[in-house]
Amino acid sequence: MIWAEKSYSGWGRVRRADGRLARPEKAAALPAIMAEADGTLAVIGGLRSYGDAALNAAGPGLVMTRLDRILAFDGETGLVDVEAGITIRTLVDVFAARGWMPAVVPGTGHATIGGAIANDVHGKNHHQAGSFGQYVDVLELLGPDGTARLVTPDTDPALFRATIGGVGLTGAIRAARLRLAPCPSTVMEVEERRMPDLDAFVEAFEASHHPFTVGWVDATARGADLGRGILEEADFASTPGKAKPAGRGPKIPVDAPGFLLSGPIVRLFNRAYYTRIPAAGRVRQRHLTRFLFPLDGLRDWNRLYGKRGFHQFQCVLPREATDSLGGLLEAVADAGLASPLAVLKKLGPGRAGMLSFPMEGWTLAVDFPNRARAAPLIARLEEMTLSAGGRIYLAKDALARPDAVAAMYPELPAFRAVLAECDPQARFQTDLARRLDLRGS
Amino acid sequence: MSACWVVLGASSAMARAFSRQAAARGHSLILAGRDTLDLARDAADAVARGAASAEVAVWDTRLPETHAALAALAAESSGPLGVAVFAGAMPEQAVMDDDPSLISGLISDSFSGLAETVHRLAPLIEARGGTVLGIGSVAGDRGRLGNYLYGAAKAAFHTYLAGLRNRLGRRGAHVVTVKPGFVDTAMTWGLPGLFLVAAPEDVARACWRAIDKKRNVIYAPWFWMIIMLIIRLVPERIFKRLKI
Numbered sequence: 001m002i003w004a005e006k007s008y009s010g011w012g013r014v015r016r017a018d019g020r021l022a023r024p025e026k027a028a029a030l031p032a033i034m035a036e037a038d039g040t041l042a043v044i045g046g047l048r049s050y051g052d053a054a055l056n057a058a059g060p061g062l063v064m065t066r067l068d069r070i071l072a073f074d075g076e077t078g079l080v081d082v083e084a085g086i087t088i089r090t091l092v093d094v095f096a097a098r099g100w101m102p103a104v105v106p107g108t109g110h111a112t113i114g115g116a117i118a119n120d121v122h123g124k125n126h127h128q129a130g131s132f133g134q135y136v137d138v139l140e141l142l143g144p145d146g147t148a149r150l151v152t153p154d155t156d157p158a159l160f161r162a163t164i165g166g167v168g169l170t171g172a173i174r175a176a177r178l179r180l181a182p183c184p185s186t187v188m189e190v191e192e193r194r195m196p197d198l199d200a201f202v203e204a205f206e207a208s209h210h211p212f213t214v215g216w217v218d219a220t221a222r223g224a225d226l227g228r229g230i231l232e233e234a235d236f237a238s239t240p241g242k243a244k245p246a247g248r249g250p251k252i253p254v255d256a257p258g259f260l261l262s263g264p265i266v267r268l269f270n271r272a273y274y275t276r277i278p279a280a281g282r283v284r285q286r287h288l289t290r291f292l293f294p295l296d297g298l299r300d301w302n303r304l305y306g307k308r309g310f311h312q313f314q315c316v317l318p319r320e321a322t323d324s325l326g327g328l329l330e331a332v333a334d335a336g337l338a339s340p341l342a343v344l345k346k347l348g349p350g351r352a353g354m355l356s357f358p359m360e361g362w363t364l365a366v367d368f369p370n371r372a373r374a375a376p377l378i379a380r381l382e383e384m385t386l387s388a389g390g391r392i393y394l395a396k397d398a399l400a401r402p403d404a405v406a407a408m409y410p411e412l413p414a415f416r417a418v419l420a421e422c423d424p425q426a427r428f429q430t431d432l433a434r435r436l437d438l439r440g441s
Numbered sequence: 442m443s444a445c446w447v448v449l450g451a452s453s454a455m456a457r458a459f460s461r462q463a464a465a466r467g468h469s470l471i472l473a474g475r476d477t478l479d480l481a482r483d484a485a486d487a488v489a490r491g492a493a494s495a496e497v498a499v500w501d502t503r504l505p506e507t508h509a510a511l512a513a514l515a516a517e518s519s520g521p522l523g524v525a526v527f528a529g530a531m532p533e534q535a536v537m538d539d540d541p542s543l544i545s546g547l548i549s550d551s552f553s554g555l556a557e558t559v560h561r562l563a564p565l566i567e568a569r570g571g572t573v574l575g576i577g578s579v580a581g582d583r584g585r586l587g588n589y590l591y592g593a594a595k596a597a598f599h600t601y602l603a604g605l606r607n608r609l610g611r612r613g614a615h616v617v618t619v620k621p622g623f624v625d626t627a628m629t630w631g632l633p634g635l636f637l638v639a640a641p642e643d644v645a646r647a648c649w650r651a652i653d654k655k656r657n658v659i660y661a662p663w664f665w666m667i668i669m670l671i672i673r674l675v676p677e678r679i680f681k682r683l684k685i
Contacts, residue, residue, distance in 0.1 A: 004631030025454055025627045026479040066454060066627075069486035080489075083482070094490055 002033060003060070008044075010051045011302055013309030014370050015398045017055035017431060023063035027083070030174065031146035033062060040429035043172040045115035046087060048108050050312045051398030052431035053119070053167050059429065062172060064114050070094065071175065078180035079137070084114030084173045089293065093245075096183045096288055103181035104132040109293040114173040119395040120165030120356040122347065122363075124212040124234070124292070129181070130350020131358050133164035140175040144427035148174060162418035165353025167394055169419055169428050169438060186245070187237040188212070188291045193281035194274065198227025198329065202322050202362075205346040210235050212291070214345050218270040219329065219338035219366050220263070227329050229344065230277050234291055243287035249297035255307040261369050263336045270340055305369050310339065311398055313378050314365035316347055316358060317390035324388035325362050328381055332366055335377045341367040354411035354418075355438075357393045365396065375399055394432060402437040416440040443493055444571060445518035447471045447511065449500065449558060450528025452479050454626040455576065457486075458645035459525055464492035469518065473500035473511055474528070502528055502554025503546070512561035522571040524562050525648070526555050529576065529595075531628055534588045544590055551594035556601050563605065566614045572652055573609065573616045575602045579660065582620070582669045586684055606657060617651045618658040619644070622665040637664070 002022050009016040021044070022033045034041065042056030044063045054061075068085035078100045082091070089109025091102050106121040115121075120133040139151040141163060153160045163170040191210075195201040201215055210233035217229040259265070295301055302310070317324050332338050342365065349360040368374040378399050382392055391408035392400055406412050419426075419439055426439055433439055446463050448456050451472035460470055464487040472480045472487070477497050484495035498514055500507045515522060530550035537543045559573060566573065580588055581595030599618055606616035623629055623638045639662050647661035660666040675683070 001631035023627070023630055025457075026452060026476055027482060028476065028479055069482050070489035071482060071485050073489040 002029075002036070008047060008055065008061075009309070010053065010055060010398065011048050012050040012311055012370075012398060013302055013305070013307075014311060015052035015055055015431065017052075017057040017061075019056060020060040021063050022060065023066055025066040027067060027174070030062075030067075030142060030172070034142065034144075034146035034172070037062070041427055042430045043114070043118075043168045043428065045085065045112035045118075046110045048111045048115065049119060049395040051396060052435065053395055053397075054115070055431040056429060057431055058434070064172070064174075065112060067174070068112070078182070079177060080180055081175060081177050082113055083175050084117075085112050087112055088116060089289070089296070091180075092289060092292070095180060096186045099183055100180040101183035101288070102132070103129055103135040103179060105292050106132075107293065107295065109289065109296050113176055113178070117164055117173055117176060118166060118168045120351060120353045120358075121395070122350075122358050124214045124345070126350060126358060127213065127346050127348040128211050130348060131352050131356055133352025133356065134350055135179045135181070136164060136176055136352070137179060138177040139163055139173055141170065142172040142174050144171070144423045144425060158414070158418050159422055161352070161354050162415050162422075163353070165351070165356035166415065167355065167432060167438070168430060169433055170422055171428060183236070183288070185236040185238075185240065186288045187241045187243045187285050188234045188288055189237045189283060190232055190234040190286050190291055191281060191283045192277045193231050193233075194277050194279060195227075195229050195231050197225060198322070198326050201227055201229060201231065201344060202325075204231050208233050208346075214343060216273070217329070217342040217344045217364070217366075218274055219332045219342035220267045220270050220336070222330070222333040226326060226333065227344075228274065229342075230274065234286075237285055241285040243285050243290070245287045246289040246293055246297050249299055251299040252301055252303040254303065256304045258306045258308070258369070261305060261339050266338060266340055273340065305339070305367075308370040310370050311368045311374050311378055312341075312365055312396045313368065313381050314363060314393040314396040315381065315385040315390050316363040316393070317361050317385065317388050318359065319361040321361065321388045321390065324384060324390070325364065328364055328384055331377070331380060331384065335373060337368050337371065337373055337377060339367040339369060341365075354415040355394065355409055357391065357395070359391065361390065363393075365393075394436075397432070397436075400436060402435070405436045405438075412438070413440075443467050443469065444521040444523050445469045445471065445515070446523035446525055447473060447515050447562065449473050449524070449526045449555065451483060452476055453527050453628070454641040455621070455624060455644055456525070456527035457483060458641040459527065459648055460487050460492075461490055462645055462649050463523075464488070464490040464495070467491055467493055468523070469494040471496050471498050471511070471514060471518070473498040475499070475501050500558070502550045502558075505557060508554070508558040508561055511558060512565070515562055515565055520569065522562065522566050522569050523574070523652075524559055524566065524571070525574040526559060527576050528555055529578075531588070531591050534590055537590050547590060548594050548597075551591065552597045552601070555598060559601075559605065563609065566609060567612045570612075571614050573602070573605060573614070574648055574652060575616070575618055577602070577618050577620045579620050579622050579665050579669050583672055583680070615652075615655050617648070617656055619648055619651060619661055620658070620665065620669070621661045622668070637662070
């Protein structure tokens with residue numbers, strides 16, 4: 001059958017939608033499906049965005065995951081043409097041993113290339129490499145009538161910049177040409193160091209020269225310990241070592257009970273997680289995939305938050321706003337709601353789309369179990385982000401207000417102008433776009 | 442040793458996963474099916490993933506001339522010859538109940554067209570060595586109210602593969618029968634009442650394990666062996682009243 005009635009959700013499992021989904025396995029099926037889908041249409045990838053960026057409660061959805069083929073590869077230049085449903089992990093698996101990999105890799109390998117483009121994702125190398133969209137040369141975009149067009153920065157600069165980071169609203173990305181980056185080794189040398197507080201963290205990030213950096217923050221720590229955590233800095237191993245690639249790992253079979261991530265347990269866990277790194281730090285060799293996709297080893301880990309799901313708050317603050325960063329961490333710690341998953345990272349200026357998330361500065365991501373206090377806390381964090389001149393990440397958001405997002409994304413009017421031209425009937429719609437009024441009413 | 446694999450019905454999700462694992466092993470591929478434009482994308486994909494080569498062949502269960510052409514193309518390859526049969530159709534039982542003239546088409550798509558093609562390739566396998574992998578179905582293990590016409594075609598295919606195993610085994614070649622349960626493909630997308638649905642990649646992995654270990658008949662995933670054992674053990678006088 002072409003259409004299936006499905007109940008589906010974002011990765012955080014708070015936002016859900018019920019609707020008809022098509023998941024074509026042949027490229028030729030796409031125009032017919034688009035003609036047959038009545039009303040609005042959401043284009044769906046690996047469903048790794050946390051909120052409602054890929055949901056369409058008001059109409060059908062087009063799942064691209066089975067159109068996932070490598071169409072051409074040039075081993076001299078690293079240019080690769082892929083269908084949009086192929087995952088980041090597949091590209092790493094196929095090409096790393098041959099010396100190539102995606103230039104930008106998000107924290108999960110299950111994201112599709114289409115999703116990586118539509119959210120202009122960043123990775124642990126953003127401060128040096130920039131965002132995913134900066135490595136896209138050509139897009140094949142299906143418009144609202146199902147016809148395909150090739151979009152490049154030269155031929156359609158506005159449509160190209162609207163599609164990258166455009167959360168699926170300019171059309172269905174069917175294929176893309178990517179510039180892969182050299183992958184000198186499948187083994188990474190990872191240095192881990194304790195950061196006793198936020199100042200130490202910021203200083204260490206500023207001093208780091210490694211191509212890959214990421215910080216784990218103990219979001220329950222307060223007072224003198226505020227912002228403490230572990231800084232991971234990595235580079236490709238220069239001496240060939242042996243490290244096992246990340247396997248499929250165990251699977252979380254059921255929704256965990258709510259108390260699993262209660263305050264005292266998280267505090268205990270975080271203390272143990274912090275002190276597991278020796279005070280003098282340590283250096284380990286890890287397989288590329290284990291370093292890049294630390295959580296993919298635990299399949300369906302989002303079930304750890306129980307059936308009510310969770311929110312991830314992610315913002316970026318300008319580089320000079322380190323005081324505001326401390327303020328955010330204080331608010332999180334005071335609320336006592338954080339899970340063990342909290343990440344701090346220095347971003348560079350790289351971004352490729354009108355609605356791209358990155359800006360030069362500091363990005364903080366914290367997971368919160370979906371309890372009654374979560375939404376007010378996130379609203380407060382969002383306000384603090386806005387007043388510090390920062391912005392929140394649409395790929396993670398489930399709660400933000402349209403006016404706040406409009407203030408955070410100065411190119412939103414330009415984005416709306418492109419949509420009015422390429423999709424005047426507002427065919428491509430998502431719950432996120434409606435909630436945040438991204439098309440402009 | 443690098444072999445040439447002919448994949449019948451190559452654009453199905455299971456076949457695609459199987460071909461990708463063949464490509465990773467460095468085999469060459471002949472991808473056979475009707476939608477050659479789409480198969481060209483699969484061929485490019487296979488080459489990018491390490492296949493020694495990948496060709497596309499027009500092949501239709503109901504067009505015997507395409508069977509002969511495919512055999513001629515396979516004869517040009519060298520080394521052991523593998524034939525993986527993923528083609529098949531599962532029309533709704535109720536539709537065929539209303540229009541029994543559709544049954545002969547079902548038999549072509551899920552049995553006779555496949556047997557004709559494999560039979561033309563069998564002499565090559567006898568001469569060069571190799572493997573036949575045939576996708577059967579748990580539906581072929583027992584006739585059930587919901588889809589016994591499809592089940593009958595699959596049962597015929599099982600019997601064909603068993604006989605072929607007997608024939609090719611004498612020449613050192615091997616035949617694997619794979620009986621998948623529910624697999625998450627376009628064929629089952631949106632069907633109600635499915636359970637324990639397997640990913641096509643998992644079934645493809647099970648296929649390659651069975652080929653490597655020269656297994657004769659496997660269920661994929663393996664636990665269908667237990668489910669079907671129970672279903673086969675139900676006495677007919679009881680079974681005929683069941684609705685499963």
